[in-house]
Amino acid sequence: MPGKTVKVDRNITLTFWEKLYIPEIIRGLYITTKHFLPNFVSVVRAYILNKPEERKIMTIYYPEEKPNIPEAYRGRPVLVRGEDGKEKCVACGLCEVACPPHCISIVGAIRKDGTRYPETYVLDGSRCIFCGLCEEACPEEAIVMSHNYENLTELDRGLMIYDKDALLVPEAKLKERLEFIRKRAYSKCNY
Numbered sequence: 001m002p003g004k005t006v007k008v009d010r011n012i013t014l015t016f017w018e019k020l021y022i023p024e025i026i027r028g029l030y031i032t033t034k035h036f037l038p039n040f041v042s043v044v045r046a047y048i049l050n051k052p053e054e055r056k057i058m059t060i061y062y063p064e065e066k067p068n069i070p071e072a073y074r075g076r077p078v079l080v081r082g083e084d085g086k087e088k089c090v091a092c093g094l095c096e097v098a099c100p101p102h103c104i105s106i107v108g109a110i111r112k113d114g115t116r117y118p119e120t121y122v123l124d125g126s127r128c129i130f131c132g133l134c135e136e137a138c139p140e141e142a143i144v145m146s147h148n149y150e151n152l153t154e155l156d157r158g159l160m161i162y163d164k165d166a167l168l169v170p171e172a173k174l175k176e177r178l179e180f181i182r183k184r185a186y187s188k189c190n191y
């Protein structure tokens with residue numbers, strides 16, 4: 001189940017009380033305390049009764065428990081491997097041009113049947129800012145922002161330069177994201 005997508009209104013005009021600042025600090029402390037106390041009491045109670053399933057805690061025990069990722073979440077960009085086993089990318093280069101930090105490099109080639117494909121496709125994950133512009137620019141649904149939030153960093157930047165084989169993910173595993181980008185394309189919503 002995907003998590004909830006929240007649209008944030010960035011054109012906020014502050015009221016008189018918000019401009020005073022201190023009432024907002026008090027409100028923030030009240031909200032924090034409102035969540036903290038029931039959580040704390042329920043954890044202590046569950047511990048005393050030895051019933052961990054009864055805790056009403058809002059956080060999760062990661063990595064044993066995994067969070068629900070919102071459908072609009074932009075994780076590591078990956079290339080889509082179509083059902084025929086081939087990459088869907090046609091090496092048009094639009095993602096390369098759209099990428100603000102220039103972390104994509106493509107060398108295109110032509111197959112014997114005349115179709116285009118990327119002979120090499122390299123994405124430097126250490127420069128990626130997860131903006132999703134590559135996904136938006138792609139006319140083939142060939143590069144998408146996956147929900148992978150776990151394998152984003154390495155101790156060596158060199159290990160974050162992904163080649164085509166490292167980037168390709170079967171279409172079946174990206175179904176949820178592909179459905180989301182189709183829905184987004186036909187709606188006026190700005191995710």
Ligand code: SF4
Pocket residue numbers: 077098099100101102103104123127128129130131132133134135
């Ligand atoms: S998400 Fe943004 S920064 Fe990362 S590869 Fe795509 S266009 Fe480039």
Ligand code: SF4
Pocket residue numbers: 088089090091092093094095096106137138139140141142143
């Ligand atoms: S925009 Fe899509 S089809 Fe074009 S090169 Fe990038 S991934 Fe391939």
